[in-house]
Amino acid sequence: MLELADVHTYYGESHVLQGITLGVGPSEVVTILGRNGMGKTTLMRSVIGFTPPRRGRVSFKGDDVTRWPSFRLVARGMALVPQGRRVFPSLTVKENLDVARHGRGGRWTLARVLELFPRLGERARNRANNLSGGEQQMLAIGRALMTNPDLLLMDEPTEGLAPLLVREVGRVLGELKREGLSILLVEQNLSLALSVADRVHILSRGQIVHSCGPGELRSNEEVKSRYLGVA
Amino acid sequence: MSGEFWITQAFNGLSYGALLFLLASGLSLIFGVMRIVNMAHGSYFMLGGYVGLSVVWRTGSFAAALLAGALALALVGVGMERFFLRRLPGQTLGQALMTIGFALIFQDLALLIWGGDPYSIPVPATLQGVLTAGALRFPVYRIFIVVVAVVIGAALWLILDRTRVGAMLRAAVDDREMAQGVGIHVPRISFAVFALGAALAALGGVIGAGFLGVYPGADFEVLPYAFVVVIVGGLGSLPGAMVGSLLVGLLDNFGKALFPELSYFTLFAPMALILALKPTGLFGRA
Ligand SMILES: Nc1ncnc2c1ncn2[C@@H]1O[C@H](COP(=O)(O)OP(=O)(O)O)[C@@H](O)[C@H]1O
Ligand SMILES: [Mg+2]
Numbered sequence: 223m224l225e226l227a228d229v230h231t232y233y234g235e236s237h238v239l240q241g242i243t244l245g246v247g248p249s250e251v252v253t254i255l256g257r258n259g260m261g262k263t264t265l266m267r268s269v270i271g272f273t274p275p276r277r278g279r280v281s282f283k284g285d286d287v288t289r290w291p292s293f294r295l296v297a298r299g300m301a302l303v304p305q306g307r308r309v310f311p312s313l314t315v316k317e318n319l320d321v322a323r324h325g326r327g328g329r330w331t332l333a334r335v336l337e338l339f340p341r342l343g344e345r346a347r348n349r350a351n352n353l354s355g356g357e358q359q360m361l362a363i364g365r366a367l368m369t370n371p372d373l374l375l376m377d378e379p380t381e382g383l384a385p386l387l388v389r390e391v392g393r394v395l396g397e398l399k400r401e402g403l404s405i406l407l408v409e410q411n412l413s414l415a416l417s418v419a420d421r422v423h424i425l426s427r428g429q430i431v432h433s434c435g436p437g438e439l440r441s442n443e444e445v446k447s448r449y450l451g452v453a
Numbered sequence: 454m455s456g457e458f459w460i461t462q463a464f465n466g467l468s469y470g471a472l473l474f475l476l477a478s479g480l481s482l483i484f485g486v487m488r489i490v491n492m493a494h495g496s497y498f499m500l501g502g503y504v505g506l507s508v509v510w511r512t513g514s515f516a517a518a519l520l521a522g523a524l525a526l527a528l529v530g531v532g533m534e535r536f537f538l539r540r541l542p543g544q545t546l547g548q549a550l551m552t553i554g555f556a557l558i559f560q561d562l563a564l565l566i567w568g569g570d571p572y573s574i575p576v577p578a579t580l581q582g583v584l585t586a587g588a589l590r591f592p593v594y595r596i597f598i599v600v601v602a603v604v605i606g607a608a609l610w611l612i613l614d615r616t617r618v619g620a621m622l623r624a625a626v627d628d629r630e631m632a633q634g635v636g637i638h639v640p641r642i643s644f645a646v647f648a649l650g651a652a653l654a655a656l657g658g659v660i661g662a663g664f665l666g667v668y669p670g671a672d673f674e675v676l677p678y679a680f681v682v683v684i685v686g687g688l689g690s691l692p693g694a695m696v697g698s699l700l701v702g703l704l705d706n707f708g709k710a711l712f713p714e715l716s717y718f719t720l721f722a723p724m725a726l727i728l729a730l731k732p733t734g735l736f737g738r739a
Contacts, residue, residue: 365635369635
């Protein structure tokens with residue numbers, strides 16, 4: 223599905239990703255962990271084409287997509303739930319979902335997204351900037367699903383949410399995984415991250431410093447305290 | 454001062470505001486979608502007027518002049534966007550300098566082709582009369598300008614507010630990067646907005662040539678007005694361009710009528726005041 227080979231990404235002179243190699247297979251959930259500022263968001267930006275890598279290669283469904291514009295990647299089946307939600311504030315909830323629909327066809331329709339997030343249906347005619355943080359997060363996920371992706375990139379979807387809503391996001395993640403979606407997930411909530419992950423990579427200063435299965439990480443106190451600040 | 458004075462000046466301000474709206478709505482949308490400060494926007498207005506003039510000389514048709522002016526400048530605008538501005542993505546200053554370069558080139562080209570004399574576009578007889586109501590006199594041509602602006606403003610509003618394409622455009626104004634990230638083909642929208650903005654400015658130029666005339670320097674004369682409209686109304690906002698145009702049209706007219714020696718002051722002082730109170734303009738968002 224997705225392959226990164228020796229990806230180096232810069233902001234101007236600042237060399238943030240320093241040779242990332244990883245893969246996400248069909249129906250696989252891969253989770254990226256790491257402290258703040260280690261390059262997790264930059265990794266997502268490199269994949270979706272916001273900040274294309276300067277060196278290395280990103281391939282998606284067999285195509286070299288390293289320098290593709292984002293809208294082309296989305297048309298090919300990639301979608302992003304960005305950190306901080308980034309819903310379109312001046313659009314209504316329904317418009318936010320509508321603009322992401324692109325004749326690709328598939329399982330996700332407006333009706334199904336509203337079924338997954340009934341709250342969005344109740345607020346369909348509200349402007350997105352009037353939503354609560356939790357509702358905005360649902361909208362950001364729903365918007366990504368409207369593009370009918372095969373690979374979903376999710377950057378800290380539970381950031382700043384109350385525990386109840388964190389569980390709600392966990393439920394949705396589980397459901398998407400059961401549907402067979404491939405997911406590349408950045409998540410700070412360790413228990414949630416480990417509950418859905420098939421594979422975990424730990425990012426530190428732009429490099430992958432440890433890769434393992436979720437079970438192994440649960441018991442590896444040394445890695446947890448060294449790279450995640452978990453006691 | 455009599456009631457007639459106020460009504461007449463308000464009407465003149467309204468019709469000038471209507472003309473400004475044709476000019477400024479495109480400028481605002483172009484900035485909103487592309488973050489380009491288009492210093493050549495006044496050139497579209499002037500060149501539209503000149504192209505219209507040539508077409509009227511050839512064909513005698515005012516309608517053909519409107520159409521030809523709008524189409525010709527849509528092509529010019531699209532060419533600028535596609536082959537030049539798009540090469541400097543995200544470089545606000547570079548793009549602004551480039552549009553200044555274009556404006557200067559257009560100025561010289563116009564001088565070369567149409568010479569330095571001022572001209573006026575002959576308007577059709579049906580638009581020439583004056584409607585009177587008691588002591589009040591309303592030139593039909595100015596009513597025509599208001600009608601054109603209202604029709605175009607309503608059409609733009611319907612498209613922007615009620616259609617999916619309009620929502621896509623607003624999404625690109627809100628967050629250009631994320632719009633691409635949900636699959637919106639933003640370059641195509643930029644292309645369309647540049648074509649539309651240039652065409653509307655040119656339409657304003659042809660119409661404006663019917664009562665202001667067309668002459669060298671018209672480009673840089675209208676440009677500050679368009680910028681005041683956009684800044685007061687809020688960058689990238691269509692309702693902002695509507696309200697801003699009306700406000701600037703009225704202020705300019707009353708300013709010139711009441712305090713002719715202070716006309717720039719009466720225009721720019723309220724602008725400074727609005728910006729001090731609401732830095733994003735009346736309808737703009739941070
Ligand atoms: N737009 C940017 N310009 C310059 N530096 C940036 C930018 N975005 C992030 N960085 C820097 O890149 C590094 C990685 O940031 P980021 O990918 O956001 O980390 P994370 O998502 O893991 O918290 C940080 O040092 C951050 O300061
Ligand atoms: Mg981040």
